[in-house]
Amino acid sequence: MSRATVLFDLDGVLLDSRSTTLTALAGIATAALGRRITVDDLPIEAITTERDEILAALGVPRPGELLGSCWDIAVATAPGPYLFPGILEGLVALKDARVATGLVTLQSRTRLPWLLPPAVLKLLDVTVCWEDAEPKPAPDGILLALERLDGTVERTLFVGDTLTDQAAARSAGVGFAGAGWGFTGPHVLAAGGTATILSAPTEIGTGLLDLIDAAGMAEQSVSADSL
Known part of the structure; x- marks a missing residue:
């Protein structure tokens, strides 16, 4: 059996960058318009x-x-971002279980060193950034990560927090789990057809292997039924 692989989106999944992003947007708008724009002035x-x-x-x-x-200056001077509680421990557990892990993000590679702690970057076997592949919802980033890891779609799970992430996973042919704590929220994910929605970042860990195994068993069942 091939090695299991878990790939992650960054913002809203591993990284709580909501306040950082909104504060940066408000700061840029304030400087451009010459009047104070606060986070509360931004659309919901x-x-x-x-x-x-x-x-x-x-x-x-x-x-x-x-x-x-x-943008880089605005983000670098805004508060945060912060790693969601439990993410570091979950990645360590996956590494100890010999699971291949990776990041597929729209962030630039140059930002990663000051967005993520060094300990997290060391735990990721591959990072695919916006300059490396066609952005999601295209599957290119996921498929590139698998190519670099020598992984298979049948033994891969992608964890994201948006329907765009889900579309990319489906196009790539890998399993998908929605991060209910992320930017979109569990209700939007459910309405968009996400079958598996994680409720807390502490669910990142070896429990994700059960989702990969379940998907593999379902695929085997479908194949058997077609005979």
């Missing part, structure tokens, strides 16, 4: 909406250019 769906769309809705001119020049 700001955390799950493209950043340039949020700034444009606030009246910020040329938001794409502004984000390109100011």
Whole structure:
């Protein structure tokens, strides 16, 4: 049997970057508009909406250019982000169980060293960032991670917090588990057809292997029924 693989999205799954992201957006808008914009002034769906769309809705001119020049500075000076409780321990448990782990994220590779603690980066066998592959919902990042790990789709689980993550997992042919503590929330995930929704980051660990094994057994059952 091939080695089990668990891949993760970053923001909203391993990393609690909600406050950091919203504070950075409000700071950029404040500087651009010359009046104070607070997190409370942002739309309620700001955390799950493209950043340039949020700034444009606030009246910020040329938001794409502004984000390109100011986003890293704004994020680096905002509070956080923070690792969700239990994530480090869960990754250690997966490593001890000889499970291959990886990250598939829209974050830039240059940001990873100051977004994640060194201890977490050392526990990840592969990191696929936005400059490495076509972004989700395309499956390219997941498939690239599997190629680098010599993994198989049948023994892989992707943990994400959005329906975009789910679409990428389905396109790649791997199992998917929704992070109910993430940006989208469990109700949206359930309404979007997510069958497996984790309730807390402390569920990251060797218990995920049961989901991989269950998916494999279901696939075997379908194959047997088709004979």
